[in-house]
Amino acid sequence: MAHITANDLKTRGIAAIEASLTGGRTEAVVSVRGAGRYVVMELEHYQHLRECELEAALAESRDDITAGRFTTESPAKHVARALALIADDKSTTTPSVKALPRKAARRQAR
Numbered sequence: 001m002a003h004i005t006a007n008d009l010k011t012r013g014i015a016a017i018e019a020s021l022t023g024g025r026t027e028a029v030v031s032v033r034g035a036g037r038y039v040v041m042e043l044e045h046y047q048h049l050r051e052c053e054l055e056a057a058l059a060e061s062r063d064d065i066t067a068g069r070f071t072t073e074s075p076a077k078h079v080a081r082a083l084a085l086i087a088d089d090k091s092t093t094t095p096s097v098k099a100l101p102r103k104a105a106r107r108q109a110r
Helices: 006-012 014-020 044-069 075-092 100-108
Strands: 002-005 027-032 033-042
Touching: 002 006, 006 014, 006 027, 014 033, 033 044
Parallel strands: 002 027
Antiparallel strands: 027 033
């Protein structure tokens, strides 16, 4: 995979990206301070990856349906079940700090 430094990108701009994506390369890593931070690619390749991701999600959903891992319920029951799951999740996690009223929060931020 090709690499582009942040400085190259700053000085050469799009030309640095285009040069990195020649010769059949589909992706280039942009490194910031020596560490890979971003990936650039042609839009067509990105759209292909998104399509693959959506196909994988669809296949997973079909597998769930085939295996019977789904629930049929009314919207109201769905919301109630989701709220119960959220409440249960909050009770099993560490307690959060109580939110301050807006005026107190503003005073504390000063």
